[in-house]
Amino acid sequence: MKFDRFQPNYSAVEIALIYAIIGSLWIVLSDRAIDAVFETPHIVTELQTLKGWGFVLVTSLLLYGLVRRSVRSLQRSYNLLYTVLESTTDAIFAKDIEGRYVLANSASARALKLHLEEMLGATDEELLEAETARQIRQNDRQVLARGGTQLFKENVLVENRPTTFLTTKDVWYDPRGKAIGIIGISRDITEIDRARQALAESERRYRLLFECHPQPLWVYDLETLAFLAVNHAAIDAYGYSEAEFLEMTIADIRPSEDVPQLLDNVAQVGEGIDRAGLWRHIKKDGSTIDVEITSHPLEFDGRRAEVVLANDVTERLAVERRLERYAFCDLVTGLPNRNNFLTYVERAMTRVRRRETSQFAVLYLSLDNFVRLKFSLGHDLVEQMLVQAATRLGSVVPEAVVTRVESNEFAVLLEATPSDIDASAERIQA
DSSP: OOOOOOOOOOHHHHHHHHHHHHHHHHHHHHHHHHHHHOOHHHHHHHHHHHHHHHHHHHHHHHHHHHHHHOOOOOHHHHHHHHHHHHHHHSSSEEEESSOOOOOOEEHHHHHTTTOOHHHHHHHHHSOOHHHHHHHHHHHHHHHHOOSSSSEEEEEEEEEEEEEEEEEEEEEEEEETTTTEEEEEEEEHHHHHHHHHHHHHHHHHHHHHHHHHHHEEEEEEETOOBEEHHHHHHHHHHOOOOHHOOOOOOGGGGGGGGGHHHHHHHTTOSSSSEEEEEEEEEEEHHHEEEEEEEEEEEEEETTEEOOOOOOOOEEHHHHHHHHHHHHHOTTTTTTTOOOOHHHHHHHHHHHHHHTEEEEEEEEEEOOOOTTHHHHHHHHHHHHHEEEEHHHHHHHHHHSSEEEOSSSSSSEEEEEOOOOHHHHHHHHHOOO
């Protein structure tokens, strides 16, 4: 904001000129008027004296009026300046060319925990710690040397408490344009600065937590599906560089047949944690992995986004499948084991009780000479024979449930009519 420089109603030259004109006219015109009217010397002398006193009275009244108007104008300007200075919580000050405070508001004294009388006439070296005063004085010299408004962050020790001021300084000029000092405005930004530093530290910690998390993490744009950020674990797990990730979308790491389901899932993103379940992802080398996805929406660089944690469960699922096979299947033939076969039998009995089927039968088969073959041919060859036997049984009675109950014994569950069961038994014996 620019303020016009104070201008009094009349300058000193104008007042002197008015005085000279009125005085000259008074002398000339009054003398002529007296000479024209009176001829007696002593009367003229008395009138000359009265004329002089009259001149003094008139000029005194005139000067009083002119000075009074200027003083009132000056007082109004002073009152305005005082009101502006004292109505703000910011410190406002002026220093002369030697660095002495010649003007300061109450906020300046409060900021430094001083009395205003202590500040006026003193320098920073007399009021502040030496290093702080040196830095402030250096800033003042910089303003005087370069001119123009400049902004500084100045750290001051106030009652042994570090305080940060954001200070705007400019050159103070006299009416002839000569630099005669510094004017400035300071604001205590200690708490703001601490809050900003705390926020920056918090962001740094969360960024570190994101980047160093042992599980793959990324942030993507909910509108474009583009990757916005990825952590080191994601780069290591998927094989893409960070630059490659940031040129891709989350659809690029899915099989093409899974993309429609992905788009449906993204369209339904709401508030809070979303445990999206099991998905397939494709790594850079083309291999497919199974991952469990957990995500949460957030705003990222002004965009509506979502942070995603991908937990690779490929090995876990493979182990679960192996455990399931161990629990329910014969490890040699791949047929249902005894426990699993009993479950099928129980289900068949339940269907008979519910009259969902007429009857069922369990056929028992044993391979002859198995022990002798095992010792003569070897374990591996006998296992191949068991696999072949299981395959043949499955092809002969595809509608049946076949199980291996002992080393050389099989059982077959048939749900059919008696005639069909007899026919199946004949096929097995053939």
